[in-house]
Amino acid sequence: MAEHILITGCSGGGKSTLLAALAQRGHAVVREPGKRIVRSEMASGGDVLPWSNLEAFLWRALDMAREDLAHATDLKGPVFHDRGLLDAAVGLRDVFGVPFSVTMPGPFPYASPVIIAPPWPEHFSHTHERRHGFEEALDEYERICCTLDALGHPAISLPFADVATRVEWIERQLC
Secondary structure, X not given: OOEEEEEEXXXXXXXXXXXXXXXXXXXXXXXXXXXXXXXXXXXXXXXXXXXXXXXXXXXXXXXXXXXXXXXXXXOOOEEEEEOOHHHHHHHHHHHHOOOHHHHOOOXXXXXXXXXXXXXXXXXXOOOOOOOOOHHHHHHHHHHHHHHHHHHXXXXXXXXXXXXXXXXXXXXXXXX
């Protein structure tokens, strides 16, 4: 069975770039549910978007992350997840009051430690798909860190470095 490794943290912290580089090195990766939802909704004219229907967006991200875990169970080696259940569950809890017992029943599905991308203001930018500001990204990062701590799941921070250095760091740490 695969070991599921969660890479979470601050928006604009380089997670997706890192996952793309890990995939190029032959590692199994699962792309961020939120980005896939935004692209799909924008292409179809849908409104399940974080800036127009946040609750529906978070529930869809949670469902997609569950499906991702189920589909990746039989892969070999570590499977790196760009965001996942935790991110959507934290949003649902903090914004809409949905308890973890509803969104994340059962054991935490990701290996310890969780990898967390720290705030990196120099890399943060607004895009067509990322409309929130750095302050909102920082708030989300803090909520995720506090949640991991409260759940007793250790996190290790990615170094502030170029993507090749980050990939090598992860391979030394976890592979």
